[in-house]
Structure formats: structure tokens, C-alpha cells
Amino acid sequence: MYSHTVLTALLVWPVVGAAVVLLVPERWAKHVALAASLAEFAISVPLWWTFQPAAGMQFVLDLPWIPFWGIRYTVGVDGISLFMVLLTTFLVPLSVLGSYTYIATRERGFYALMLVLTSGMIGVFVSLDLFLFYVMWEVMLVPMYFIIGVWGGERRLYAAIKFFIYTFFGSLLMLVAILALVALIGQRSGIYSFSYTYLLTHLGGLGPAAYWLFGAFFLAFAIKVPMFPFHTWLPDAHVEAPTAGSVILAGVLLKMGTYGFLRFALPLFPAVALHPAIQTGIVALSLIGIVYGGLVAMVQPDFKKLIAYSSVAHLGFVMLGIWALTLQSVQGALLVMINHGISTGALFFLAGMLYERRHSRLIDAFGGIAKVVPLLAAALTIVSLSSIGLPATNGFVGEFLVLVGAFRTYPRAAIVAAAGVIVAAMYLLPALQRIIYNPLDNPENEKLPDLSPREIAVLVPLLACIVWIGVYPAPILRRMEPAAINLIQSVRIDAATITATR
């Protein structure tokens, strides 16, 4: 019972919650939303134990939807998507709790949109039908667009529309590619189906069209990741979004891009993806992302913008890990995806807490606040160190695996990326120093309140995860390993057979 309905329950429950949030009085909205998102998390937790690493796709539910077009409602998770689902359900209640005081206007709308957004995000990660995937991919745009545009900062309108149009542009081209792929395979096999597994098993010999199709998928995902040079929407969206929006944006939405590469772009077009020029080009772009993101982050006066550019660098590691295509690097990439969600999410929470105290995002507005707000300073220090990738924090494990794995296929790239880790220290540590350790020279900072119990409740789960994954990542790695091996083997074998038959 649980195994067939759980994913659908995860999709439907937040929408129900959103409807309830819209109906209750304004002052209850946040509590109802918190309850709903906690319940969502509770629904998802048993996935962790009931998931069988070796079993491939599981918790599958497959129902006809629009049979005329070969569209089915198919959901399921494997070792790759499982953690994305858990990450989503884990971050949403924290984001809701973290918005309790930040969001002061139109609360019902905000929390309802947060819950609808949850459905959309889960939907992207569990869809095994390309139509369903596309619909979910687009549907989660609207709530995020509203969250940025209504509750964001001063330049929110610009940021919101930029975010929307960038993503929309990429995804519409992907839509055409999906249709062309289905038409190509359908004309050859006689069955028009948007089913992921059907398409995967009937691939082969797409010919030169595969390059165009891959290009469209690549563009959609690269914008979402975002890879250099498609990243320019990210700093605007991150900076202008309210705290919860930034957390979800960094924690989950960016992962959709890398997840898309793992789930669709690589397995569907293995020959193209392993074409040496393309593979090298993407690895090069990842490296540029790592170094460029770090260097730009170094000169940001705005703390949120600094975190935003650090995301570009972290996602560069993920891309490197995916495209190096060894077991360690892919596992590392998956782990960096999780870690980035936790650490950068926590950084955005902290930036939001600082902003709520001083109404400034500028690093220079602070200084020496370690004496005034010791708990906040401690949390910020731990999170920053984890984001840099200090051993015994989660950041280290992921990036280390990526580097080890990438060294086998792209040794020079791994060396450059290792330098990127140093760059990370070079932008985060000075920022940390200027915010909490320098002399306390601004009288405004002398009366800042320390973390409230609610804020502690937001941060403690994140800090716990930082330490847990840093010290004992084995349970996670064990669950993702079969899926990662399967992915690598299928991509390499498919690419080999396609290249051989050509």
C-alpha cells in the first residue's frame, strides 16, 4: 500500500495543505503550513528505510493519463531521485518555519504557494513520463515567480521576470526536443509513448538528430543549474527572493538542472554526451563555473550575492562529477547536490536572520557581532566551514569524492577544481571575518538579539546533517551506489554500441 501510493501522496498532500491554508484565517496560515509540511516530511521519511538500493526504480505507480498521446502518469524513485525527494521534504518545513517573522504581508498566499511549489518540486524528481516531467518542471515556475515577485526585495519585479523567462526559454526548447524524440522513436517502433523507460529501451540510432535534441535538453538544464555562461539570472533571483525563496531556490531548484542531466540528458543521448568534444567542453564550462563563481563571490559586498555566486561554484563541482562519469565522481556529485542544499540553505537562512536584525545585506554593515550574538556567530562559522569543505563536514566528503573520481578521467580538470576549493576559502573566510570577528565598530550592531528558539529550531537540523554527513556518509552512499553504477554502465555501454553500429 505504502509503496504504491507514497509518491502520489507526496504530490497531492501539499496541494491539499495549500487549499486549507487559503481557507483558514490569516494568522493561522503559517502554523497550518508548518503542520502540512511536517506531515509531508513524515510521509517521506519511511522512504529512507523501505528503499532497497539494489532494486532500481521503486514505489512506482503507473496509470493512464492521456492515452491518445501515449501519456501516462508514472512516478517512481531510484537511488538518484530518492535523496532529492528527501532533501525537498526536509527543507520545506524549515523554510516555512524560517519565514515566520520574515513574511509579514499576505501570509496565506505565501504559504500556499510554498506548498504548491513543494508539489511541483517533488513532481520533477519522481516523474517517469516525459510529459509529466515537463508539466511539473513548468508548474513549479509559477509559485517561485510569485514568491520572488511579491515578497522579494527592491528589484523583485526584474528578478522575477528574468528568472521566469530564462527558465521558460530553456524548457520550451526542451519541450520541442521531447516531442521530436517521441516522434522519432515512435515512427520507428510504431508506438508513441512518453514513458521514460520505453524511450530508454528503444533508443539507438537517432543519428545526427540526437545532437540537436541533446542541445535542447542541455540548454534547459544548464540554465537551471546554472552553468556558466547561463548563470546571470541566479544572482538577481537569489538576492531579491525572500529567505525561504532563496533557500528553496538554492536547495532544490538548482538541483533540478543537475538531476535533469543525470536522469535525462545522459541516459537518453549517451553517444552525444560521451562525444569527446562535448564532454570536454562541458567539463571546461564546469571548471570555469567553479573558478569564476569563486572569484566573483570574492568581490561581492552583498552577503546574499556572495552566497549566490558560491552556488555557481558548487554546482560546477556537481557538473564536473557528473561528466567525469566515474563511480566516485557521480556519487560525489550526488552528495554535493545534497550538501549544497543543506549548507547553502543554512547560509541563506543565516543571511536572512542577519537581514531581519539589521535590514541590510551588506557585509560591511556588520562587524564583530560574535560578542553580541554568539550562537548566530557559531552557527555561521560551522556552516561556512562546511561550505568551504572542511574535513569532518559534509562539504568535504562530496567535493573530495568528485575530485578523486574526476582525477581518473580528467586529471588536469581535477587539479584546477581542487584550486577552486581554495578559492572557496578565500571568499568565505574573509566575509566571515568581516561579519563576525572584526572590531565591533558600528553602534547599531551592539544591541542585536541572538538566535530565538524558533531560529535555533531551524538551524539545528541543518547543523546536525552537516556533521552527520561529514562523519558518516556511508548510509547515503550505500543507497545511491547501485543507481550510480547502473547509470554509468548503461551510458558507457549504450554509447559504445551506438558508436560501434554507426
Place this chain on the structure above:
Amino acid sequence: MNLDLTSSADLARALLPELTLTAAALLVLLVAAWRHTGAGDQRIAGWTTVAGLAAAGAAVWWLWWHTARAAGAPSLIAVDDFRFVTDGLFLAAAGLTVLVSFDYLEREGLLVPEYYVLLLFATLGMMLMAGGEDLMVIFLGLELMSVAVYVLAGIDRKSGAAAEAALKYFLLGAFASGFLLYGIALVYGATGTTNLTQIATQVRSLSLERSPMLLLGLALVLVGFGFKVAAVPFHMWAPDVYDGSPTPVTGYMATAVKAAAFAVLFRVLVEAFTGVAAWKPIVWWLAVATMIAGNFIALAQRMVKRMLAYSSIAHAGYVLVAVAVGTWAASAALLVYLFAYTLVTLAAFALLAALGRDGERDVRIDDLAGLGQRRPWLAFALAVCMLSLLGFPGTLGFIGKWYILVAATMVRQTLLAAILVLTSVVSAGYYLPVIMAMYMKPAPEPSDQAHTGARLGRSAAVVVAACVLGLLVLGVRPNRLLDLARSSAVVPPASAATPATGR
């Protein structure tokens, strides 16, 4: 039910919807002549109109239900599901327009019961036009529709803009009719017939694919229809006419008139000119030009009504993609798209009519600021309309666009599909600002008095609610609509021999 169109009893059965509507129009004419002194009288005429439309709809349904088909080769009027479904679309659009018009006419102080008569005659013209199996019937239907709509555009005699719109529409429309008629004459000269299927037969048997006279005639016919669907470069009249006409009439023109022109264009090209390859590249370029020009010019508009006018040109471009593809699937896609577009556009213009108290021409996009808080339901409905026009998943607009894309990619028209989606991205640049203004900008001071006049009348509210609900429900579960469209598609005669498979 097989109808022998040479017997007058069966011909009357085949024409039952048109005859019913004619009778209704004459009845409303009598009602309007008998009672025409106040708003109450006008409502009587309006409800009589709705009843007449419903009766004609019942007649259409009766024919559809009994799967009426013509015995032997069709002459004069088609008896197929494509006709019945498009008839249903026109009747529904007219009915919704009447319901929206009640409050509008009263609010604007327009005492014009003949409005409803004209609406009925225009709808009758559309039905003849889209159902015509002969170029002469098509032309008669087109003229009946056009003349009635020319008058409707200028029905507000006090408004200078409406007068300008009507005159412009009339002059350019007459010109376009001339092109069409000349084209029909040349086609007749080349083939010796005006019957659509016989034209196709003649083209095949006399191998007229390259006959200059036929090609010239085809080109002129395309110009004539291109004008009616407002395809670039024959679109110049559309923004001014849409802008100047009373808003419910604009909604009617943008939906029913356009749907009728597209239905007949598709039928003529696919049934009569299926053997002539020349029209495909022409329509291809028309589609591309219309999508690009419509979307980019709409981007520059500040007035909601003008923006919607240009956006309707852009949508004509999307539908032209289906025409250019010209397959069986494209014909089903055309029906779905026209249905979706009719729902959303009627709702959008009804909302716009409610927002503009004194002259909706002047509603700027920025004037919508704060509507999301002051009038949440209105704003929600308009937001759904904008997302549906944008073709966003979860709305019917997406299903329509998806179907056109499916039809295009099926026949390897991937470039056309790519242009369609890229221009759709551009359209986000003018649909989103409407949502942005409503929800993300504060209401003008004093904020508690903003938008107090924005009120939908009861019947208009029902129309909008039904349309929005339809957009959302059918956007998630379009199966029945797709089945209907699939079974009503026009099958090109060439491929009629091979059974039309699922896709």
C-alpha cells in the same frame, strides 16, 4: 444517418441548424421592432437570442448525435463532424458574448436591440462559411458574417473610435472580399467548378498543379482569408478595429470570426488544394511572419486591449502553424486550439470590459496595479487567462499548443515548432506584466478606493467562471476534448483511402 442532399427534405435536415438560426434571427428582429424602449426590452431580445442559439445548438447536436453524413459526393454544404463541431464553437462563442454584453450595453448606455440580431446573422454567416462545401456558399457566408460584424464594430454611435474602427474594417474588408472573389473566379476558370472536392478531382485529373491561373487564384484566396484571420502582412486593420470596437464585440471578433476563418481556410486548403503543393510554403512563411511580428509588436503595447489585439495576431500565427502542417492531426489540433483560444479570449475580454468603467480603451497594464488584493477573484481569473494564453501547463492553452507542436513534429516540421516556442517565450514578456501589475505592484493611492468600480455583472461572472474552470479542468484532463477533436478532424482526400491511425 445518411442524408440524400438532392431531396429537399434531407437538405432541410442537413441545414436544420442554419434554418433554426435564421428563424431565431427573424424572431429577434421582430422582438426588437416591437419592444425597444428600455434596458428591460433589450434584455428580452438578449434572452431570445440565447434561446435561439441554444435551439440551433440542439439542432447541431442532433445531427452530430445521429452521425449525419451526406450520401454521395457532398455538394454545397458539408455534412461532417468538422462542421458540427465548429458550428458548436461559433454558437457557444456567440452565446457567451450575449451573456457578457448584457451588463456592458447597459453600463455604456447603449440601447441597441439590433445588436443581437446582427450577432445572430454573423453567427449564421460563420456556420455557412465553415460548413460550405462550395466556394460560392463560402463566399456568401463570409459576406453575411462580415457585413454584420462591420456594423457591430460601429454599434456605439457616440464613439469616434468605434466609427473609425467600423469604417476601417469595412473598407479593408471589402477590399479583401474582392481579392477572395477574384481568386474564386480564377480557380473556377482553371478548374471549371467551385465545389471543393471537385476542384481537387479536377486538379488531379487535369494535372493543374502548375497552372498559373489556378496558382494565382489560390494566392488571391489566401490573401482574402489571410485578411480575415489577420495574418501578417494582412493584419494592419486588426489592432485599430479590435481597439475601437466595443469590448464584447472585440472578444467575438477575436474568437468566433477568427475561428470561422481558420476553419474554412483549413477546409479549402485541405479539401480543394491538397494536390497543389504551392500553398504549404506560403502558409509556412505566413505563420512565421505572423508569430514573430504579432509577438514582438505586442511586447511594445501599454494598453491592455491593444496588447490583447496584437496577441490575437500572434495566436493566429500559432494556428497557421497547424494549417501549414495540414495533416489530419493538425486539423484536430486546430480544433482544440480554437476551442482553447475561444474560452480564454472571451473570458479575458469580459474581464477587461468589467475593468474599464468609462472607456476600456484606456486601461493600461499599469492600471491593474493592486487588483490582486482589491479584487482577488477577478485578478485570479485574469491571471489564469494570461497563463493560458501563454500556453502554460495546467491550462487548456498548453494542451492546444502542445497538440500543434505534436502535429508539427510528427511531420518533421521541427523548425516551425521551434519558432513557435521561441515566439511563445517572447509572449511571456507581455502576459507576465499583467500578472505582475495585479499582484506585485501596490494599488495607487488611496488604495482602498482603487478598483471599486471593477465589477462583473452576474451573467458575465458566470461566463468568466465557466471559462476559467473549463481552462483549468480541461488543462489537466483533456481526454474527452481530444477524442472529440480527433473524431471531427478533416481528413485530406488523398489520405482518406488509408485509415487514419491513432496519430
